[in-house]
Amino acid sequence: MITQTSKKPDIHLRKGQIVKGKWHRNYYHVVKKLGSGAIGAVYLCVHENKQVALKISKQSASVSSEVNVLKSFQAVQGYHLGPSLIDVDDYQSQNGFTYSFYVMEYISGESLHDFIRRNGHEWLISLLIKFANDLHVLHQQGYVFGDLKIENLIVSRKPVQLRWVDVGGTTLQGRAIKEYTEFYDRAYWQCGSRKADPGYDLFALAMVILRVYYPNGFTRGNNPKKTLQQKINQAVTIEPLKRLLLMLINNSINDAEQIKDFLLTYFIHQKSKRDKRRHHQKAKSSHEAFYPFLEVGSILTIGGVCYIYVTFFM
The missing domain is CATH 3.30.200.20 (Phosphorylase Kinase; domain 1)
Known part of the structure; x- marks a missing residue:
């Protein structure tokens, strides 16, 4: 070059x-x-x-x-x-x-905003399971994505999964973040430093989810962390997702694999509830009965499927 x-x-x-x-x-x-x-x-x-x-x-x-x-x-x-x-x-x-x-x-797909608007917020669960696993692997390689924002993500079609399309902000762990966008930046919200560590990406991921609920964003106010808590409680109606976001902004989760495990537990719980309902009433259609949870099986790796089986059924 x-x-x-x-x-x-x-x-x-x-x-x-x-x-x-x-x-x-x-x-x-x-x-x-x-x-x-x-x-x-x-x-x-x-x-x-x-x-x-x-x-x-x-x-x-x-x-x-x-x-x-x-x-x-x-x-x-x-x-x-x-x-x-x-x-x-x-x-x-x-x-x-x-x-x-x-x-x-070239990854063909659509923006996360458009996909969720067409299919519903419940799809965030299945999309985040695979994406959290990818983030974990990235962190294991010694990198932090850095400029993790909704504009750098796309929902691919085959299979349906959340993927990143720009690695310009990727930074070696331990260094200063080289590219960032204020709304997704941990330091801007006074929730941590601008040092490249896994927690920086996890906070940004929480802000990506919030940006789905608030397409135009919002200001941080005089008490940034309190602002985030209020915005989460006001907009997020899926209880496990709300709890996850609160944990992320409070730095209670420091590993992307913890996000995957947390969401997989919710997935298994929801599947169990749906299975019980099937014994008492006829589902309108098999597709509606399992909508987006069938997609989890298609986006998880073989190892991920084995993980579900071993963790919850053995």
Whole structure:
């Protein structure tokens, strides 16, 4: 990769433009812009009749850092932590500057806001079980996601699960968080430091859930922690989810696996209640009877299914 040049202007790709790799000679046809941030911009492209996501930036050092994170994720067997890395190269633009880019898997889906609006808040339980497990694996690798926010998440379709799509804020544990957004930031809410530890992500996850209930967000007020408690009690009607959020903002949970275990207990309890009801009345339809809980089985890994069986039925 080339050396970062501060004088280099930002680059903007247009629809229909072709990005040709300087070294690998791969061609990417730009379809549309997916988003942008402090590091660079991400575009939906087509390569060999397949949709991919291309992130391009004038900051080659930052691109290299994100590529190393994605490579580290791919080394974890049995898990898809973030998008799969496809290509890394440089692009020689018409203005004479060279920009760094990498290409990753394009995850098709919809925003968490839209998914919950269509399907209901009960789906948060099943989505969070798998996502908490992914966070636990990430933390075991020595990383913190850092800039965990609703804009960096997507609900994929096959299977239905919550996945992260931007690793720009991923930070090695023990260091200072390198990217953050105030609403999701533990330090902003006076609930802890801005040091990269698992608790930083867990607090941000609580704020992601709250953002589902408060799409426009809210101010922290004079007593930030009290504000959070009030907002949780006012909006969250699913009792286990409410208890989970209160524990997260109070730092009562310090491991993502605890979130998974907490929610799995709720899942098993709900399934047991539904099974009992089936003996007394005929369900309107099998799909309605188990809606979103059937999805837990499809999004959990084989190990997760075994975990349910061993923990609760043996």
